[in-house]
Amino acid sequence: MTNDAHARPSGDAPEPLYDVNVPTPTHAERARTLVSRLTTGTLCTLAADPTGYPYGSFVTVAFDNGNPVFLVSTMAEHTRNLQQDPRASLLVAEGGSDDPLANGRVTLLGLCRKVEGDSSSARASFLATHQNARYYADFRDFAFWQLQVESIRYIGGYGRMSWVEATDWYAAEPDPLASSATGVIEHMNQDHPEALLLYCKAFSKATNITAASMTGVDRYGFEMSVVIPEGRRPVRLAFDQTVATPEEVRTTLISMLQEARARLA
Amino acid sequence: MTNDAHARPSGDAPEPLYDVNVPTPTHAERARTLVSRLTTGTLCTLAADPTGYPYGSFVTVAFDNGNPVFLVSTMAEHTRNLQQDPRASLLVAEGGSDDPLANGRVTLLGLCRKVEGDSSSARASFLATHQNARYYADFRDFAFWQLQVESIRYIGGYGRMSWVEATDWYAAEPDPLASSATGVIEHMNQDHPEALLLYCKAFSKATNITAASMTGVDRYGFEMSVVIPEGRRPVRLAFDQTVATPEEVRTTLISMLQEARARLA
Numbered sequence: 001m002t003n004d005a006h007a008r009p010s011g012d013a014p015e016p017l018y019d020v021n022v023p024t025p026t027h028a029e030r031a032r033t034l035v036s037r038l039t040t041g042t043l044c045t046l047a048a049d050p051t052g053y054p055y056g057s058f059v060t061v062a063f064d065n066g067n068p069v070f071l072v073s074t075m076a077e078h079t080r081n082l083q084q085d086p087r088a089s090l091l092v093a094e095g096g097s098d099d100p101l102a103n104g105r106v107t108l109l110g111l112c113r114k115v116e117g118d119s120s121s122a123r124a125s126f127l128a129t130h131q132n133a134r135y136y137a138d139f140r141d142f143a144f145w146q147l148q149v150e151s152i153r154y155i156g157g158y159g160r161m162s163w164v165e166a167t168d169w170y171a172a173e174p175d176p177l178a179s180s181a182t183g184v185i186e187h188m189n190q191d192h193p194e195a196l197l198l199y200c201k202a203f204s205k206a207t208n209i210t211a212a213s214m215t216g217v218d219r220y221g222f223e224m225s226v227v228i229p230e231g232r233r234p235v236r237l238a239f240d241q242t243v244a245t246p247e248e249v250r251t252t253l254i255s256m257l258q259e260a261r262a263r264l265a
Numbered sequence: 266m267t268n269d270a271h272a273r274p275s276g277d278a279p280e281p282l283y284d285v286n287v288p289t290p291t292h293a294e295r296a297r298t299l300v301s302r303l304t305t306g307t308l309c310t311l312a313a314d315p316t317g318y319p320y321g322s323f324v325t326v327a328f329d330n331g332n333p334v335f336l337v338s339t340m341a342e343h344t345r346n347l348q349q350d351p352r353a354s355l356l357v358a359e360g361g362s363d364d365p366l367a368n369g370r371v372t373l374l375g376l377c378r379k380v381e382g383d384s385s386s387a388r389a390s391f392l393a394t395h396q397n398a399r400y401y402a403d404f405r406d407f408a409f410w411q412l413q414v415e416s417i418r419y420i421g422g423y424g425r426m427s428w429v430e431a432t433d434w435y436a437a438e439p440d441p442l443a444s445s446a447t448g449v450i451e452h453m454n455q456d457h458p459e460a461l462l463l464y465c466k467a468f469s470k471a472t473n474i475t476a477a478s479m480t481g482v483d484r485y486g487f488e489m490s491v492v493i494p495e496g497r498r499p500v501r502l503a504f505d506q507t508v509a510t511p512e513e514v515r516t517t518l519i520s521m522l523q524e525a526r527a528r529l530a
Contacts, residue, residue, distance in 0.1 A: 040365045042307035042356050044319035047374070051415075054309035054319035056356030058370040058420070077418065091307050091321030099397065100305045105323040109312070132364070150316075153342065155323070 014233065017206040022238045023220040025175065028168035031106045031154040033218075034094060035063055036174035039129050041092040043070065045081035045112070055081055061090065062129035066170050068108060068147040069115075069122045071133055075141055088112035088147055102157045110150040119144045175218045176244040184249055188214045195257050200226050202260035204235045219243055279498065282471040287503045288485040290440060293433035296371045296419040298483075299359060300328055301439035304394050306357040308335065310346035310377070320346055326355065327394035331435050333373060333412040334380075334387045336398055340406055353377035353412055367422045375415040384409045440483045441509040449514055453479045460522050465491050467525035469500045484508055 025033070041061050047053040057078045061068045068090045072079045082088060093105035115122045122144040127134055136142055152164040177184070188196060196212040209226045212235070216223035221238040239252045290298070308324040311317055322343045326333045333355045337344045347353060358370035380387045387409040392399055401407055417429040442449070453461060461477040474491045477500070481488035486503040504517045 042309070042321045042358075044307070044309040044321040046319055051352065051374070053352045053374045054311050054321075054354055055374065055418075056307045056309040056321060056354050056372055057418075058356060058358045058365075058368075060365055087316065087318045089319055089321050091323060093307075093323045100323075100325055103323075107321055109316070109318045109320065153320075153322075 014230065015205075017200075017226065017228070017233050018204045018235045018237065020236075022236050024236065025218050025220060026168065026172065027154045027156070027160075027162045028152075028164045028172035029175065030104070030156055031152060031164055032066065032169065032172045033175040033178050034104050034106055034154075035068075035092050035108075037178055038092045038094070041068075041090050043078050043112075044089045044091070045078045046085045046087055047077075048081045048084040059090075060130050060133070061092070062126040064122050064125035064146065066172075067110075067149055068112075069126045070112075070145045070147075071126050071130070071137060071142055072145055073139075073141045074143070079145070082112050082114075082145065086111040086113050090147055097157075104154075104156045106155075107153040108147060108149045109152070110148045112145055112147040115144040115146050122146055177218055177246070177249065180246045181217050184217050184246055185214045188253075192253075195253070195260075196224055198260040198264065199237055199256060200224065200235055202263040203237050203256075206233070206235065217249060279495065280470075282465075282491065282493070282498050283469045283500045283502065285501075287501050289501065290483050290485060291433065291437065292419045292421070292425075292427045293417075293429045293437035294440065295369070295421055296417060296429055297331065297434065297437045298440040298443050299369050299371050299419075300333075300357050300373075302443055303357045303359070306333075306355050308343050308377075309354045309356070310343045311350045311352055312342075313346045313349040324355075325395050325398070326357070327391040329387050329390035329411065331437075332375075332414055333377075334391045335377075335410045335412075336391050336395070336402060336407055337410055338404075338406045339408070344410070347377050347379075347410065351376040351378050355412055362422075369419075369421045371420075372418040373412060373414045374417070375413045377410055377412040380409040380411050387411055442483055442511070442514065445511045446482050449482050449511055450479045453518075460518070460525075461489055463525040463529065464502055464521060465489060465500055467528045468502050468521075471498070471500065482514065 039060060039062065041059055042056045043059040045055050047055045055077060059070055061070055063069065088111065089107050089109040091105060091107050094103040097103050123137070126144060127137065149169060150166055152166065152169045154164050155161040196214055197209060200206050200209050200212045206226055206228055208228050211227040212224045214222055215225050219242045221236055224235045225232050226235050243249050243252055304325060304327065306324060306326050307321045310320050312320045320342060324335055326335055328334065353376065354372050354374040356370060356372050359368040362368050388402070391409060392402065414434060415431055417431065417434045419429050420426040461479060462474060465471050465474050465477045471491055471493055473493050476492040477489045479487055480490050484507045486501055489500045490497050491500050508514050508517055
């Protein structure tokens with residue numbers, strides 16, 4: 001995994017308010033998590049006409065063990081392109097932030113071919129994600145195609161980007177909290193703002209915090225945006241052990257709160 | 266302009282309830298309108314490495330007389346790719362519908378090159394759309410790039426797709442009601458459902474309509490989904506003359522209502 005970032009006049013970067021070596025999802029894990037939550041993307045193929053232009057088309061997609069699966073018609077441009085040249089990539093991009101370039105996105109590159117022989121795994125993955133595709137999945141001109149991922153470009157937002165190794169991509173698992181994170185964050189911010197403040201005071205280096213709101217949670221820990229006299233700063237804290245369910249998050253956060261109160265007493 | 270569509274067992278297609286020769290936006294106009302409302306897309310380039318894979322990346326975009334303009338860093342993959350090979354395409358895709366394949370999208374293909382010499386037009390177009398890009402527009406590693414559109418693939422949803430001629434693309438203008446259509450539609454459906462019913466009864470071939478709701482409006486006319494005993498059907502009706510503003514829509518709809526009442530009296 002290599003990292004790169006725009007070289008910018010950074011001024012005096014403020015000292016982090018937390019242990020930056022705290023366990024954090026790898027880019028492979030972040031990328032697998034991102035794609036697990038998305039069902040559409042842009043398929044890039046090579047135009048079958050003499051121009052050979054790269055051709056972007058909108059597709060619905062599902063993932064089968066990390067490889068994108070498509071259900072496409074032989075009448076579609078991208079299918080004609082792939083029949084002539086299997087080189088392809090898929091871009092999937094998150095929405096959400098008002099600043100579009102702050103959102104995460106992943107480009108998966110590889111050869112995209114029609115699934116020959118047993119297509120049951122591709123089919124099951126696709127139809128589990130796109131139930132309403134059942135009605136055309138068996139039309140004669142439609143077939144399942146799969147992109148075999150060879151290289152992965154992950155951009156998590158400003159300054160968080162890398163090429164992910166394919167072995168890391170296939171070994172990584174989407175975050176088990178991916179679908180519940182939003183609910184956990186809303187609950188903590190609405191009902192437990194004092195607890196978030198206590199976590200920071202007990203476990204981070206910030207001594208003069210006046211407010212803290214949760215901005216992210218994953219199997220390894222959680223992130224907050226905290227207010228200190230100089231402005232807002234990020235804080236990340238680790239869970240004692242890897243969690244897999246919202247219930248485990250709840251239990252862990254309660255025991256961390258008890259420990260925080262004991263430390264601060 | 267050529268049209269194509271999936272060949273499907275259509276059964277007995279119901280007879281249209283309106284004059285299908287009513288003035289309707291061309292695909293060039295629909296495509297120009299679509300892109301005028303969108304500010305992000307997928308840029309497809311050719312990987313500068315030996316694989317030559319088509320590479321999709323997320324970009325912010327603006328349009329300058331129909332040509333996409335980008336503000337990109339020399340550090341970005343797509344910029345490195347374009348420096349080696351200017352062949353590119355841009356996919357822009359609408360959101361909105363629950364069925365992602367029912368949404369409109371446009372692929373613009375052409376050569377994408379750094380704007381040399383006077384970049385004021387590209388710059389003005391881009392910064393008008395992306396105000397917050399002002400702070401990095403003058404960073405040394407950033408520059409404006411423009412894709413010179415050569416061919417255009419328009420997909421308006423199921424069964425509405427074509428290759429648009431470049432001359433038609435450049436001659437077409439985005440619909441003047443693009444930004445106000447949603448408000449007009451909401452207003453008509455909330456406040457004037459009886460008027461919509463009267464338009465259909467007076468100006469369409471539908472004789473047994475029990476409900477009508479507006480689904481679209483453009484410079485040439487408006488579209489409704491109407492309920493007849495057999496189910497829902499689309500109806501499109503023309504304005505007497507091309508309109509350009511919500512106020513002109515209002516005036517025209519009032520005079521059409523008077524005429525409808527006179528016809529039905």
